[in-house]
Amino acid sequence: MPELRKDPITGRWVIIATDRAKRPTDFITENQPVKASFCPFCEGNEDKTPPEIFAFRKSGTLPNTKGWDVRVVPNKFPALRIEGDLAKRGEGIYDKMNGIGAHEVIIETPRHDISLTALDDGHVQNVIRTYRDRLRDLKKDKRFGYGMLFKNVGVAAGASLEHTHSQLIVTPVVPKAVIEEMRGSEAFFNYRGRCIYCDMIRQEIETEDRLVFNHNKFVAFHPYAPRFPFETWILPKYHASHFEDLPDSDMEELAVILKRTLLKLEKALDYPPYNYIIHTGPFDKANMNYYHWHIEIIPRLTKVAGFEWGTGFYINPVPPENAAQFLREIKI
Amino acid sequence: MPELRKDPITGRWVIIATDRAKRPTDFITENQPVKASFCPFCEGNEDKTPPEIFAFRKSGTLPNTKGWDVRVVPNKFPALRIEGDLAKRGEGIYDKMNGIGAHEVIIETPRHDISLTALDDGHVQNVIRTYRDRLRDLKKDKRFGYGMLFKNVGVAAGASLEHTHSQLIVTPVVPKAVIEEMRGSEAFFNYRGRCIYCDMIRQEIETEDRLVFNHNKFVAFHPYAPRFPFETWILPKYHASHFEDLPDSDMEELAVILKRTLLKLEKALDYPPYNYIIHTGPFDKANMNYYHWHIEIIPRLTKVAGFEWGTGFYINPVPPENAAQFLREIKI
Numbered sequence: 161m162p163e164l165r166k167d168p169i170t171g172r173w174v175i176i177a178t179d180r181a182k183r184p185t186d187f188i189t190e191n192q193p194v195k196a197s198f199c200p201f202c203e204g205n206e207d208k209t210p211p212e213i214f215a216f217r218k219s220g221t222l223p224n225t226k227g228w229d230v231r232v233v234p235n236k237f238p239a240l241r242i243e244g245d246l247a248k249r250g251e252g253i254y255d256k257m258n259g260i261g262a263h264e265v266i267i268e269t270p271r272h273d274i275s276l277t278a279l280d281d282g283h284v285q286n287v288i289r290t291y292r293d294r295l296r297d298l299k300k301d302k303r304f305g306y307g308m309l310f311k312n313v314g315v316a317a318g319a320s321l322e323h324t325h326s327q328l329i330v331t332p333v334v335p336k337a338v339i340e341e342m343r344g345s346e347a348f349f350n351y352r353g354r355c356i357y358c359d360m361i362r363q364e365i366e367t368e369d370r371l372v373f374n375h376n377k378f379v380a381f382h383p384y385a386p387r388f389p390f391e392t393w394i395l396p397k398y399h400a401s402h403f404e405d406l407p408d409s410d411m412e413e414l415a416v417i418l419k420r421t422l423l424k425l426e427k428a429l430d431y432p433p434y435n436y437i438i439h440t441g442p443f444d445k446a447n448m449n450y451y452h453w454h455i456e457i458i459p460r461l462t463k464v465a466g467f468e469w470g471t472g473f474y475i476n477p478v479p480p481e482n483a484a485q486f487l488r489e490i491k492i
Numbered sequence: 493m494p495e496l497r498k499d500p501i502t503g504r505w506v507i508i509a510t511d512r513a514k515r516p517t518d519f520i521t522e523n524q525p526v527k528a529s530f531c532p533f534c535e536g537n538e539d540k541t542p543p544e545i546f547a548f549r550k551s552g553t554l555p556n557t558k559g560w561d562v563r564v565v566p567n568k569f570p571a572l573r574i575e576g577d578l579a580k581r582g583e584g585i586y587d588k589m590n591g592i593g594a595h596e597v598i599i600e601t602p603r604h605d606i607s608l609t610a611l612d613d614g615h616v617q618n619v620i621r622t623y624r625d626r627l628r629d630l631k632k633d634k635r636f637g638y639g640m641l642f643k644n645v646g647v648a649a650g651a652s653l654e655h656t657h658s659q660l661i662v663t664p665v666v667p668k669a670v671i672e673e674m675r676g677s678e679a680f681f682n683y684r685g686r687c688i689y690c691d692m693i694r695q696e697i698e699t700e701d702r703l704v705f706n707h708n709k710f711v712a713f714h715p716y717a718p719r720f721p722f723e724t725w726i727l728p729k730y731h732a733s734h735f736e737d738l739p740d741s742d743m744e745e746l747a748v749i750l751k752r753t754l755l756k757l758e759k760a761l762d763y764p765p766y767n768y769i770i771h772t773g774p775f776d777k778a779n780m781n782y783y784h785w786h787i788e789i790i791p792r793l794t795k796v797a798g799f800e801w802g803t804g805f806y807i808n809p810v811p812p813e814n815a816a817q818f819l820r821e822i823k824i
Contacts, residue, residue, distance in 0.1 A: 165717035166717055167715065167716070167717040168692070168717075169672075169673050169677055169688055169689075170676050172717065173717070173805050174805065174806045174807075175805060176717075176811050177807055177808065177809045239807045251716070252699070253688070253691050253695055254695075254717070306803075308799060308802050310797075310798030310801075310802050311798060317797060318795040318796065319797070329799055335804050335805050336803070336804035336805070337502075337801075337803050337804035337805075338804075340501075340502045340804070341502060344500070344501040344502050345501055356501055356585070357501075359585050360500070363584045363585055363586075383499065384500070384586045385497035385499040385504065385505070385508075385586070387504070435801055437802030438802075456802070463647075463648070463649075463650035464650065464796065465644045465649060465650025465651070465767060466643055466649070466650065466767035466768065466769050467642055467659070467661055467769075468650075469642075469769060469788075470642050470667070470767075470769030470770075470771065471638075471663070471670065472504060472667050472670075473504075473505050473663065473668070473669075474504070474506045475509055476509065477509045
């Protein structure tokens with residue numbers, strides 16, 4: 161059973177993955193990425209993954225066979241386990257609990273494509289619908305506090321398989337990064353009576369300096385203080401705290417702006433390694449007036465070194481205004 | 493002039509390095525590490541760095557010539573500039589200031605050694621003395637708030653030059669990561685009346701589960717909730733909030749425990765890429781009863797992916813108890 165342990169100083173939680181525990185010697189050679197000859201996510205290999213949880217399928221096809229467009233399976237090497245109790249307990253001055261949660265993989269296409277942008281708009285829309293519906297489903301489990309959807313692309317961004325896929329990790333506690341965003345945006349709301357994200361959206365659309373796309377209901381821009389070169393955020397222009405409340409009517413536009421933003425980044429930076437993460441409100445809160453869900457896309461072009469780990473400061477060699485200008489010149 | 497920009501939501505500061513601004517196209521090829529044929533840190537190349545700030549030298553030798561053991565120079569591509577005013581100002585809802593600070597490089601030996609552990613104990617002691625004295629010196633500048641000493645080893649840990657060296661970055665604001673440590677340790681102190689680090693040291697020495705070295709005045713152990721496999725902390729066993737107050741009498745023992753810990757990690761993990769960071773109290777505080785300076789060593793064996801960036805959670809596949817057991821069997 162994996163353990164969730166809390167750093168008593170900063171309150172940071174760490175998942176000690178005892179199940180998939182590696183021997184220290186495993187690290188000596190593993191930094192070399194292995195080009196896998198076999199892909200468990202490709203069509204025809206459905207029996208090489210744990211049984212599917214959900215799929216968009218051609219009618220008449222059976223689970224765990226061919227005929228799907230988007231497929232969700234449990235992670236074969238999950239960071240957290242779905243069965244069991246939290247069993248919160250202490251260990252001297254330290255705190256821990258069992259590593260209970262969910263860890264699912266969203267396989268975005270049966271083809272061995274390596275980019276979401278290779279899919280047509282309707283297909284991307286089904287990926288987003290899958291994100292939303294899996295989150296809605298897991299939210300019903302009262303043991304859980306938070307669900308994080310994310311995507312790793314490229315070895316440098318932590319992807320271990322090429323085939324385009326996303327992941328959903330559901331945790332029993334609300335992550336520190338989300339607590340910080342909530343704390344900051346709540347303080348702003350208490351002082352100004354407005355959502356800070358709504359204010360940012362207004363200023364970014366007005367100045368255009370860091371703007372990437374301004375669609376009808378969604379906007380994409382580089383944040384004012386980006387940690388990474390070409391870091392890009394996508395937000396709904398209307399106030400909404402929870403991604404999983406996304407109405408069907410907005411699904412298409414979100415798919416389009418996400419795909420177009422990724423296309424621009426891929427073309428500008430020659431298919432960089434990247435992560436994107438959907439930041440949404442915690443499970444136990446509804447319609448928060450101060451928090452605003454958003455997607456953060458972070459190309460992984462710079463190395464994170466001692467200074468960043470020690471300070472939480474970041475050094476970014478590309479001003480976001482330059483990034484925006486460069487992207488504007490990229491035709492997709 | 494570089495800019496310090498604040499993320500208005502989380503309060504995270506980012507250094508936008510406009511001076512060393514890269515063109516976006518620079519990123520396309522730069523992920524390949526270049527094996528440099530020329531090393532500006534080697535003896536005889538003293539004129540290839542900015543003029544030295546400090547050096548341990550043979551008596552009679554001139555600055556910026558041969559004859560040194562440890563040499564400190566300004567970073568040729570500094571993240572922050574030493575001259576100028578902060579000029580704090582707003583930009584709509586955002587906050588920024590000029591990127592004023594210091595960015596120095598501590599070249600630990602004239603030889604092209606790639607590990608600090610190749611140096612003899614007395615030499616390592618001089619490196620530590622240099623750390624302390626540079627920090628003491630920069631602390632006198634009232635524009636500055638914090639000084640962070642750190643070391644990057646290996647390309648995966650962000651090192652751009654092989655020759656063994658450390659860096660000191662002094663910032664006008666106290667970094668978020670330090671504020672978090674202070675906030676957490678102060679809350680503990682207010683509740684229990686004790687330093688949480690002192691409590692941890694006591695428990696780690698008592699249980700021995702995660703212990704690496706227990707010397708007379710210093711201890712090295714893996715923390716209970718390590719973010720990274722083999723993450724190791726070194727702390728003074730007596731309470732002290734500021735590294736730069738280290739007395740001469742403790743210098744030798746610190747050099748020995750640091751070198752021995754690095755030797756163990758190098759031997760166990762076949763010279764892994766790593767960072768170490770000295771966490772000390774802010775400049776404007778003295779003798780804090782709740783904060784305890786320490787060194788964090790983080791081998792970079794795992795990739796940080798979307799989940800970690802999004803949550804601030806970490807997944808660590810090696811329980812620290814296993815790491816400690818493994819290290820105990822490594823003879824140095």
